[in-house]
Amino acid sequence: MEDAKKLREELMIKNETIWERVNEREKEEIFNYCEGYKFFLNSCKTERESTQYILSRAIRNGFVSLDEAIERDIKLMPGSKVYFNNKDKSVILAVIGSTPIEKGMNIVAAHIDAPRIDLKPTPVYEEAGLALFNTHYYGGIKKYQWVAIPLAIHGVIIKSDGHKINVSIGENENDPALYISDLLPHLGKDQMEKKAGEVITGEGLDVLTGSIPYPDKEAEQRVKLNIMNMLKERYDITEEDLISSELEIVPALKVRDIGLDRSMIGGYGQDDRVSAYTALTAILSVESPKYTCLAVFADKEEVGSMGNTGLQSRFMENAVAELLALTGNDGDIYVRRALANSRLLSADVNGAYDPLYADAYDKTNTPFLGRGIVLTKYTGARGKSGSNDANAEFVSKVRAIFNASGVIWQTGELGKVDVGGGGTIAQFVASYGMEVVDCGVALLSMHSPYEVSSKADVYMAHRAYNAFYYNA
Numbered sequence: 001m002e003d004a005k006k007l008r009e010e011l012m013i014k015n016e017t018i019w020e021r022v023n024e025r026e027k028e029e030i031f032n033y034c035e036g037y038k039f040f041l042n043s044c045k046t047e048r049e050s051t052q053y054i055l056s057r058a059i060r061n062g063f064v065s066l067d068e069a070i071e072r073d074i075k076l077m078p079g080s081k082v083y084f085n086n087k088d089k090s091v092i093l094a095v096i097g098s099t100p101i102e103k104g105m106n107i108v109a110a111h112i113d114a115p116r117i118d119l120k121p122t123p124v125y126e127e128a129g130l131a132l133f134n135t136h137y138y139g140g141i142k143k144y145q146w147v148a149i150p151l152a153i154h155g156v157i158i159k160s161d162g163h164k165i166n167v168s169i170g171e172n173e174n175d176p177a178l179y180i181s182d183l184l185p186h187l188g189k190d191q192m193e194k195k196a197g198e199v200i201t202g203e204g205l206d207v208l209t210g211s212i213p214y215p216d217k218e219a220e221q222r223v224k225l226n227i228m229n230m231l232k233e234r235y236d237i238t239e240e241d242l243i244s245s246e247l248e249i250v251p252a253l254k255v256r257d258i259g260l261d262r263s264m265i266g267g268y269g270q271d272d273r274v275s276a277y278t279a280l281t282a283i284l285s286v287e288s289p290k291y292t293c294l295a296v297f298a299d300k301e302e303v304g305s306m307g308n309t310g311l312q313s314r315f316m317e318n319a320v321a322e323l324l325a326l327t328g329n330d331g332d333i334y335v336r337r338a339l340a341n342s343r344l345l346s347a348d349v350n351g352a353y354d355p356l357y358a359d360a361y362d363k364t365n366t367p368f369l370g371r372g373i374v375l376t377k378y379t380g381a382r383g384k385s386g387s388n389d390a391n392a393e394f395v396s397k398v399r400a401i402f403n404a405s406g407v408i409w410q411t412g413e414l415g416k417v418d419v420g421g422g423g424t425i426a427q428f429v430a431s432y433g434m435e436v437v438d439c440g441v442a443l444l445s446m447h448s449p450y451e452v453s454s455k456a457d458v459y460m461a462h463r464a465y466n467a468f469y470y471n472a
């Protein structure tokens, strides 16, 4: 009989946290790395703001515009760095490799939209001396979590002459915040008997916006008028201008370290800006790769990847066609080969095991906070419905890369079988024939106004994506 301890060591997966496996210097590196991530989360609360941030970092790092490269017919060479800005709401960064693009690319694809509450096209109304914004929520939210917290408004208003007005109110300490009210417990007897999903309704998510009436006592709807007048003075807009706007209500909460040991990060929009930030820093550190590397930052994942900024559209395919043309291969067959031969990490978050809600998880196949980046073979609901279910061969390749590069990783699915489920962009990009697997950070309180990640996992995501770029 062999020594059991030795045998365990040899045969079983080690369920240690990253904290137990790194030295003091690496610990410091983890904490330092996450300061940049916290800054990103604080400054980018929408897909448009994320796009601007990503572009500015890329340009500073020597990336040139794809449109400009096309216009000036710049020949792309190994090492060339290109960005493609898709309508200010999604971005692709590319570093050209030494191998022809048609041999396949190494791609990390994240999304930069997050669950939120959008304004309706004619949002402003007045009721009982209060001005409110009518809203329509975006993505999968638990509505009851969005009431009685400070909210900010971000987005754009496009005037009829095309002039774009950027809006951001509620983030600075001196800014006013917005707010959705809840019923006081004293009168909440009936409310508290409702199911959690019905406690706050979609139409009940209206945002408190003002309460001072316009001075002219003869006017009607004076509180609404006063707000419209303030918007006119500040942005020179009318009610009709709001019809061509994208205004998003998000939590007006600053990112904080969580835990007495500061090991975690609390903040809004970590699904999936944690993947976006770590994919960004990973590709920015790539120099002279063997295969062409792509970082894709997509919009609309939270509503099914629809629209021309989501990954069900062809913006990635079109960008790859342009890259090929600029390297001298402009036939459709090259595009098909390049995509079919590619390897892609669908960089998206997973639900970390939560001891407070132990019932929702199968402890033997769930990711844990702080145990590393999560390799998720399949997502989906019920019998893996809507899942990409990665090929075992590709999972093998990715884990070999991680192991060889010292990336600490774990595996796990999203909760117990049949308790729910979810999907990612994996299924859509897999339609090109490329190899795809989900790979991202595990969060607590995913899709809530304040999600929690482990600093160690965030740092490890950067390491993982970087290793994938060089070695896949």
Ligand code: MN
Pocket (backbone or CB within 6 Å): 111, 271, 272, 301, 348, 349
């Ligand atoms: Mn996501």
Ligand code: MN
Pocket (backbone or CB within 6 Å): 271, 302, 447
């Ligand atoms: Mn999500």
